[in-house]
Amino acid sequence: SIAADLFCDTKPDYLSYRWNCDAQSNSTVKQIDPAGGEFYSDGTLFMSYSFDECQTRFSDEEVAAMRANLMTEKASWLTDVPTEGEITGAPDMLLPLDGENAPVSGAELRWASVPNATHYLIQYTRISSFIVKEFELVTTDTSLVLGNLFVDKNYYWRVRAFNHWYACTPFSPQQSFYTVPVTAITSPESDNWRCYPSLISRGQALTLEFGEEWQQQNLQCSVVDVTGRVMWQTPLRSSNARIRLDLPSGNWPAGVYHLILAGEKGVKTRSLMLQGG
Template identity: 25%
Template sequence: MFKRLSFLFSFALTAVFAAQAQEVHPPCGVDHEGAQLITERLLENKAALEAGLITERSTTYVPVKFHLVGQANGAGRISPSRVLDQLCALNEDFAPADIQFYIKDGFNEIFNNAVFENHSNTQNTIMEFEKDNNAINVFIPANANTGGGGIGTTLGYYSPFKDWLVIRKNDIGTSEITTTHEFGHFFSLPHPFNGWDFEPWDVATHGSTVMQTTAPDNFTPVELVNGSNCGSAGDFICDTPPNYNFGFGWNNCSFTTVVKDRNGEDIDPEERLFMSYFLNCPRGEYFFSNDQISLMQADLQSSQRSYIRSNHTPVLDEITEVPVLSAPINNEIVESFNAVNISWEDTPGAQAYVLQISRLPTFSASLMVYDEVVFGNSKVINSLLENTNYFWRVRPFSAYRTCTEFSEAEAFTTGSTVSARDIELLDIFTVAPNPVSGQADIQVSLKANQAFEAILSIHNLAGQEVAQLGEVQVQQGSSQFEIPAQQLAPGVYLVGLTSNAGRQFKRLVVTE
């Protein structure tokens, strides 16, 4: 009977603010057809449990592909550190279910304005191309809007058709339950207020005693307090009490309004369920019920989830130390600014690190100048300003161990010298005449032990490019190139040669 039941299944977690009641907001990202598919999956999972088809469980490690979305110019992308925090919280939340998650093959970065600002228009193109077919996919753009009208601001949703999650970047982190809530939907869990998703209980509409037998979606039977229809009404789960979406708009964790079901019994919802809309409970008190856990395990073991059961166990070594920073030493004034070598000691158990460099020790997003994942224990940074103070810190992690801490921050100040890694293929690099009159040409002579392509350019002492000859072909043996000096004002310059093998500069003085 229940497989023929078609009803609206809401998968979007929505923000709760009183002012939003009069606004138009995006709805959840699933329609009636998708809801029916999820309903069938939920009921199949229940049937498998009742038939004893689910074996005794052990910890299962599930791969997750996080897609960090930013603007085309590189701005706006969420910090990798916040995603580490989110995975840490996610694993703590799912530990009672013996489900643990790990990062599959690093983070995927997508720098595209359309995906970042209006992802729903790219679901059949860019997002589909970026999807990993052997992992749970989590896209993190600026917002999770899906278009249309609805209640609340969509914080995240699970799409049963695309089988991926979209979480807006502001709701990624340890203090939010959005991602855990949507992972519950991924594993076939409905809201405990199923059927009331887009029309929360209101005394003026539904009365203090709710007499209707069908929820506002016009499909789902209304669940009773006495449990007589718990397996065929509401969320179909018997250890989650009736809830007519009392949490939407409620500003604390204790629902005190007296509402009765049609039998005249007081309804006492469980506010602390991850799948509820009570968003103001203490973070550590949220939980999945025992029946919800069993249904998620059944879903994980179903044929539809075989693609995430890889039987792979990630490296489980714990990371108990923070990195020891090596260079620059604290408060050092480094000589150069365009190629500052940052290094730290290897941390036991770490597979990668998040390196952050900021203008202030608060490491606020607006003043962060570098915030990237680094494989290895050093990085040459070439995007810094001269004669400027910076703060830096490092956080270790592995694909599974992300509950880690940053090192203490240290500071350094850049100098004004342009630095470069010498090109090892070059035996000779000369500039003549030097000094050179502004009316003459500059002769660049090279001798290389192997042919390579390079860019020949001229820079001022601040590192800014003031002239460029363009791409040159350096031959094995001797090569010569001319750069006109007529447009260079008298002064001191750097003649640069840039290739995949490195950069090298020669000092040049131009006279009148």
């Protein structure tokens, strides 16, 4: 006898739709063959329409047929060694720094390249468990500029590196950023210096961005009130293009303050409005 699918080591299966199986991995629908014999389809076979949770195997003849096809029609798919190197780690997250502010429109995500990686999968969401992903993209670059997000929200993001040979790779540890209104973020100056937000709450951190000329500099950072009284002062090292500055503003009165940043390249100032409450 000849089977319709040319595989003689599998049971008949007339079900042409996705179907569930019982506890023995057989179909719940009884079928009748041309000779009048009753049977149930085998749900363990991948070459069936059973649900994914039922499928566990290929039959011996199915395996032999696939191998024969690979050795003949698909011989070009075979190679002795991988053509791309192994990926052993996850990307380092560079920007935004974990927990820092980011503009609600045009925020930039940046990560370090991974040896042997050709592609990166980026995901972000407002749910820290990532059970729901609001955005997912594959890119060959190591940065991504986002569109419009929701304001005053925490976003969580992560990245995974892979190539054509190594795709089962780990995600980076997730990091978060907090979106602030575009009006709270000034445009960068000619040397790419920027400080935001200008409207802050008590305990809220600032984000400082430095152009190349201002990076790797020893700076003196001060915050003064409108009378010129120094509220806080600390040495600062511009070790990265973007850093987070935590202000001890918990007990400061609401009002206007001035951030002063002094270094070898000059002095930068920014006015801040501290909200009450």
